[in-house]
Amino acid sequence: MRITRAEVEHVGRLARLALSDEELDSLTGEMDAILDYVEQLKALDTEGIVPTAHAVPMENAFRPDEVRPSFTPEQALSNAPDAIESAFRVRRVIE
Amino acid sequence: MTIFDLTLAELRAKLDNLELSAVEVTNAYLDRIATTNPDLNSFITVCDETAIAEAQAADQAIAAGEVAPLTGLPIAVKDIFNTAGLRTTCASRILENYVSPYDATAISRIKVQKAVIIGKLNMDEFAMGSSNENSAFGAVRNPWDLEHVPGGSSGGSAASIAAHQAAAALGTDTGGSVRQPAAHCSVVGLKPTYGRVSRYGVVAYASSLDQVGPVTRDVRDSALLLQAIAGYDSADSTSVETPVPDYQANLTGDLKGMRIGLPKEYFIEGLDEDVRKAVADAAATYRDLGAEIIEVSLPHTAYAVACYYLIATAEASSNLARYDGVRYGLRDENAEKLIDMYMQSRAAGFGTEVKRRIMLGTYALSSGYYDAYYIKAQKVRTLIRQDFLDVFEKVDTLLTPVAPTPAFALGEKTDDPLQMYLSDIYTIPVNLAGTCAMSLPCGFSEKGLPIGLQLIGKPFDEATMLRTAHAFEQATEWHKRTPNFKV
Numbered sequence: 001m002r003i004t005r006a007e008v009e010h011v012g013r014l015a016r017l018a019l020s021d022e023e024l025d026s027l028t029g030e031m032d033a034i035l036d037y038v039e040q041l042k043a044l045d046t047e048g049i050v051p052t053a054h055a056v057p058m059e060n061a062f063r064p065d066e067v068r069p070s071f072t073p074e075q076a077l078s079n080a081p082d083a084i085e086s087a088f089r090v091r092r093v094i095e
Numbered sequence: 096m097t098i099f100d101l102t103l104a105e106l107r108a109k110l111d112n113l114e115l116s117a118v119e120v121t122n123a124y125l126d127r128i129a130t131t132n133p134d135l136n137s138f139i140t141v142c143d144e145t146a147i148a149e150a151q152a153a154d155q156a157i158a159a160g161e162v163a164p165l166t167g168l169p170i171a172v173k174d175i176f177n178t179a180g181l182r183t184t185c186a187s188r189i190l191e192n193y194v195s196p197y198d199a200t201a202i203s204r205i206k207v208q209k210a211v212i213i214g215k216l217n218m219d220e221f222a223m224g225s226s227n228e229n230s231a232f233g234a235v236r237n238p239w240d241l242e243h244v245p246g247g248s249s250g251g252s253a254a255s256i257a258a259h260q261a262a263a264a265l266g267t268d269t270g271g272s273v274r275q276p277a278a279h280c281s282v283v284g285l286k287p288t289y290g291r292v293s294r295y296g297v298v299a300y301a302s303s304l305d306q307v308g309p310v311t312r313d314v315r316d317s318a319l320l321l322q323a324i325a326g327y328d329s330a331d332s333t334s335v336e337t338p339v340p341d342y343q344a345n346l347t348g349d350l351k352g353m354r355i356g357l358p359k360e361y362f363i364e365g366l367d368e369d370v371r372k373a374v375a376d377a378a379a380t381y382r383d384l385g386a387e388i389i390e391v392s393l394p395h396t397a398y399a400v401a402c403y404y405l406i407a408t409a410e411a412s413s414n415l416a417r418y419d420g421v422r423y424g425l426r427d428e429n430a431e432k433l434i435d436m437y438m439q440s441r442a443a444g445f446g447t448e449v450k451r452r453i454m455l456g457t458y459a460l461s462s463g464y465y466d467a468y469y470i471k472a473q474k475v476r477t478l479i480r481q482d483f484l485d486v487f488e489k490v491d492t493l494l495t496p497v498a499p500t501p502a503f504a505l506g507e508k509t510d511d512p513l514q515m516y517l518s519d520i521y522t523i524p525v526n527l528a529g530t531c532a533m534s535l536p537c538g539f540s541e542k543g544l545p546i547g548l549q550l551i552g553k554p555f556d557e558a559t560m561l562r563t564a565h566a567f568e569q570a571t572e573w574h575k576r577t578p579n580f581k582v
Contacts, residue, residue: 008454015412015457016419017450018438027454033513034455038401041471044478051473052480054303054333055529056290056554061332075196079423088421093433 099259117167121150140215163208171261174215177296186230189444199296216251246276253280271522274534278497278547289529290335293328301410318342356391356490373538405472412456493551501544536573
């Protein structure tokens with residue numbers, strides 16, 4: 001086994017996914033099979049190879065810091081599940 | 096000959112000489128969508144009202160002599176593009192009621208030419224899939240055989256063009272999501288070089304791999320649509336400031352001195368015999384047209400799928416963290432605590448494959464595994480990219496299959512995610528390398544299912560790739576075949 005059910009449960013919490021018992025069972029088997037498959041990468045010698053994070057070599061992209069048109073508060077809130085005045089509303093987090 | 100048989104270029108001529116109006120063309124397509132969509136399920140949203148208004152505006156522009164290449168042409172777009180005032184679901188329950196407040200750059204660029212946006216196309220949820228079976232709005236069916244998948248993730252884009260539900264479509268390609276469905280549906284699908292087309296306003300899956308691409312009837316239309324969307328955009332800092340050539344002017348049919356490489360690692364065990372033969376015949380056609388065919392090697396090909404499923408899932412887990420039920424999307428109202436609201440909203444909103452990839456990516460990025468999986472995969476990506484840079488010292492274009500088999504049956508691979516992932520083995524390396532590639536029709540299997548040919552071009556040299564594709568299309572008739580579906 002490359003991954004245990006307890007580890008899958010832990011990853012589920014990191015990913016903020018409430019997983020059912022059935023999902024934990026099936027994900028454990030599926031992730032184990034996929035991790036077994038990707039194990040082949042370890043056969044490659046990558047000593048001294050620079051990781052590629054981005055396919056096109058480029059420097060940081062800078063632009064002038066100028067005021068430009070942006071969303072109105074109404075636009076920004078147009079898809080909000082719950083809003084109050086110009087804010088998104090969620091349940092109280094501070095007791 | 097009906098309206099539906101006309102390419103973008105042919106429609107352009109008939110709109111310009113007033114033989115047809117944009118409203119007539121749009122109404123014809125809307126009627127065709129109404130009669131065919133119950134069988135195919137390729138559209139999530141049909142833009143009945145806005146499309147007619149856009150067509151009327153296009154007709155006025157044509158009457159006033161203000162014509163751009165796409166004015167009045169009915170184009171459907173994958174439901175991954177933000178389209179102001181229209182629903183953008185990404186085929187997910189979590190975005191089922193999301194209405195875009197703005198346009199993606201690819202959308203605003205076709206809108207400025209007064210193209211008609213006829214609808215939003217079905218896809219695999221968040222572009223994660225190779226069969227279009229992962230949609231919260233149901234699977235799309237292949238118009239060549241309704242019991243087979245159209246491919247994915249841009250399955251709706253390819254099926255709609257093959258079934259004549261729109262004149263052209265836009266899709267996105269992260270690991271083959273434009274090319275593989277194009278091959279399975281016998282249409283032309285192009286993935287531009289990373290950075291060629293702005294990703295602004297495209298719902299993100301794996302940001303270092305995602306690219307927008309056209310799905311069309313033929314190569315000329317592919318050039319026409321790419322021309323409209325290509326070029327630097329200040330809103331996407333990864334788009335590249337490099338000149339965009341005139342793609343149509345490059346379609347000369349001239350292949351003299353062209354060197355075409357056949358990578359030997361792409362013709363191995365697991366490649367279907369009908370596909371092998373169709374691609375070998377295509378290579379012979381190119382030889383007859385005057386190109387030189389050279390066997391080449393991309394030695395790290397076998398590692399590409401493993402590399403991809405670590406990098407893409409890692410990026411996905413990060414990108415999809417934004418769906419938390421706070422600012423938009425589904426919210427579980429029953430949760431007592433904020434963290435439960437996050438966890439339950441995401442659990443209710445995401446489908447099985449999306450959860451699987453978020454989990455795999457979160458694991459690959461987690462403490463203790465980051466170097467062993469994520470950084471290792473990025474190093475392998477360097478080797479894969481270098482394979483392509485080396486081979487492009489010897490040849491101008493690569494010729495390969497798009498997929499190892501023709502379209503598979505609905506349900507055939509849904510229980511085995513790894514088998515599904517392996518169906519992208521010939522398309523994934525291109526995204527990792529960041530270069531351009533396209534799929535074009537090159538034959539049919541014994542069972543009558545379409546087969547696609549992949550051409551892979553040098554970075555930012557879509558022009559040479561399109562010229563190579565166009566020459567093949569001129570010499571063959573495959574692209575003229577249409578499915579016997581509600582004709």
